[in-house]
Amino acid sequence: MDFNPFRSGLSVSREAQSFVFFIFGVTGDLTRKKLMPALFSLYAKGHLNRFKIVGFARRPWTQEFFRNEVQGMLQKPELLSYGKETLEAFLKTLEYIQSPFEDPAGYKKIDSVCEGFQNRIYYLSTPPDAYGTIIEQLGAQGLAKEKGGHTRIVVEKPFGRDLSTARKLNDQLSRYFREDQIYRIDHYLGKETVQNLILLRFGNGIFEPVWNHRYIHHIQITVAEKIGVEGRGNYYETAGALRDMVQNHMFQLLCLTTMEPPNDLNPDTIRTEKVKILKSLRPISFRETSLYTVRGQYGAGYMDGKPVPAYREEPGVAPDSRTETFVALKLFLDTWRWSGVPIYLRTGKRLARRMSEIAVRFKAPPLELFPRAWAYSGRNALIIRIQPNEGISLIMNAKIPGYTLNMRPVNMDFSYGSAFGESPPEAYERLLLDSLIGDSTLYTRRDEIEASWTFITRILKGWEEDPSPIPQYVPGGSGPEEAKNLLEPSTRWRKL
Template sequence: MMPLNEPFDLVLFGSTGDLSTRKLLPALFSLYADARLPNEWRLVALFRREHKDFIETLHKSVGVKHDLNDKKLKSKWASFTKHVVCLSFDATEPDNYGELKELVEQQADSNKIFYLATPSALYGKICNGLAKARLNSLKSRIVLEKPIGSDLASAKKINQLVCRHFKEQQIFRIDHYLGKETVQNLLVLRFANTIFESQWNQKYIDNIQITISETLGVEERAQFYDHVGALRDMGQNHLLQLLCIVAMEPPARFNPDAVRDEKVKVLRALRVLGDQDVQKKVVRGQYSSGISNGVAVAGYLDEEGVAPSSETETFVAMKVEIDNWRWAGVPFYLRTGKRLVHRACEIVVHFKEVPHSIFDLQHKNTMANKLVFRLQPDEGIRLKLCEKKRGPGVSVRSTELSLSPDYLNRKHIPDAYERLLGDVISNNQTLFVRQDELIAAWEWLDPILKHWDESEQEPEPYIAGSWGPAAATLLLAKDGRLWDETSSPLQESMLNEGEE
């Protein structure tokens, strides 16, 4: 990887928040440890209240990912902390931004990156404060975390406030799933190999499934989550962004606007869901008590910080259709949920069965080809094929071919935030969400949210440690299909060995 050469100040709002300590700060240190940052840079950590122990907090968060007792990294850590500046700062007070301006203008020639790791309700106030202090120059960039808004109206309002002070080319709306290695490999696999792109259409593909499953509950995010839910938290951004990457047409060139133009076309081609469609094609659920990873866990309504009568969904599954020539008649099944059986993120492309098989197949309905993109936990790409069993006669079994064996051999694969933070610093917007993308996603989702608000239908309960509510299984069963729920490549190989 090439180093990032231009000096910069990274001004981090919400420096001690969960996102910063778990993701952003370790990612910044990774870039530094790999010698990918310029000689001149600073992390300007902002706190609403005085925080004297920030370096200790920083050490703990970075230490989760890196062994800071290692001699080489220990030296890197010592020099890394010299680039850190702390400032007690209340982002809601406009008069405070003058002090921030004095600090960042100490390095007049550096790029100013304002990272808003805060609730989106604060985005407008922060942008107003930055503009009042004239910190929104052309050398400034602003990074916005999801979810941006809670519905179409609020998303438009927030974006109008931000765009009033920053140009679109200065705004980086981050969706960290787009920074994952396998997502970018999906683009290369599709657009650099005719063997796949020629088959990437309704003639050869039966259905595509996208699953983001979590074993955790709401943990310490209950107060936030109870006002958001699974559809806003994961559906509006992660699921739809992955859908766009899978379904987009080949861009004319690999640059930010060409790629994002094609993603917007997908969102605008999504079939709009009316009230009856929502009832038939969208499932929402809420976990009840059960067993997760061998431990008894409480139901959602018993979680601390959750309203006793809450109707917030912790699971959502959808059947989505794209009205264009490439995907006519191909259903996309999307689902995400908490307290499910396994933690995973997968895109599974199910190819159609051969029109006529000349072989006796033991499990005909499982023998169709599959291409699996696994984003987590064991990242990689697998292609399911049919082959002859060893031995006399001609007996067919399914097998898998790994298309990413080098993943297993690499000591360090840049994680999503490490890659995206590097892209912000280098001013590359390819893997970030443009304003029209964001609005198009909310326009499609808004009818679902409105239907839920206006109807009396409650989320369907499902037992913690399961694959979600029964209605999610029926969503595919009525189409004669099943969810792909293979837990790991190893499990399938063991099953195949058992057939021998």
């Protein structure tokens, strides 16, 4: 937890100064599942000193009811192990402001709650259509200003739904907050393996010389989920896999895998390198979407022996919905390093298993001495597993013992759990602590968001113009058959 490879060299302490942390939408799902457990864990581990956590939402909860609710959110064995006294001390830091987001009266209480504290953080854990209202209210009442300390705002995903809405939200934010006060969260960047990517690439001498078009055949990035929309059909109808997964999480993985070495580890140096990658993505024009993208929707079927409905039969989903629950893309980066290397991305719901990984496939040796064996064994690959079982595997070919020259792929494995004897910390813990201490490396900058939306919006427009039916796929499989058509002849999708 204490060592952030991105951070070394920066003179920031890992202990947050005194602060008030406001959670807008504190009665919601994200607060219960992630934010409160992460804040408590940071406190119990000694990273937070003097602070208050203030919930802001419209339910008529009393202070006592709020504390009881939060206590309920912390009933996990790993949190209970910190003991009753720690829990009680944490609960004492909580306060609740009951107010609809639209009502200025609620915001008038903010300054008085902050008395005795110079630093404050506003965390927007609300439906995205509420962001604008809250930003305007904070701005109009002078609550974005810094009064001797710092004032920061953390914005949850989704950040816009296309280029123009993302720009509008950025404009709204920048009317009241400076860029260095704004923290756009992408919880994928809080995952240890994602951060380890940069260390793997630039902290080892062996990878960088081969990390280019001369040695790499292609890259595959997969984020597969087993679950369906799980009752969130209404939300998912407005999103789809491209917006929900690719524009943010998968593009972050793409950037960290392919960016140039940064000159130092300052937040802005790294983010500048990421922006360069997003800007070098070869645009997929209107007419090319069917050549470089494949969409799909899960049909009805069985998962683990239980019947599951088709996406179009889920509550809140239109029976003729064209929202994709699966997407695969073939991308190219027009850079010196990556010229001609296909990069395949795929993500979907109701697939065979939950799995996220980056697979870097290397080219065959220049002279194929073992042609038949080669065809069987496949190429070398470096697999970076993000979940589950975070770690890295190198796949290489080895001779099968015996009198013939047969070979098969074998794995060299590194797993976080066994190598360090502990599991990596929760992504939200890392990210919340970073926002408290002012380390923005793992947060997305304005130009990064807009560059990714520029690329994604073109695809969305192309899809709007394309009336062809959306392929349906069988639950528990690897997505629509059509995704295979994106691949070059000598390439296969990795097995899910």
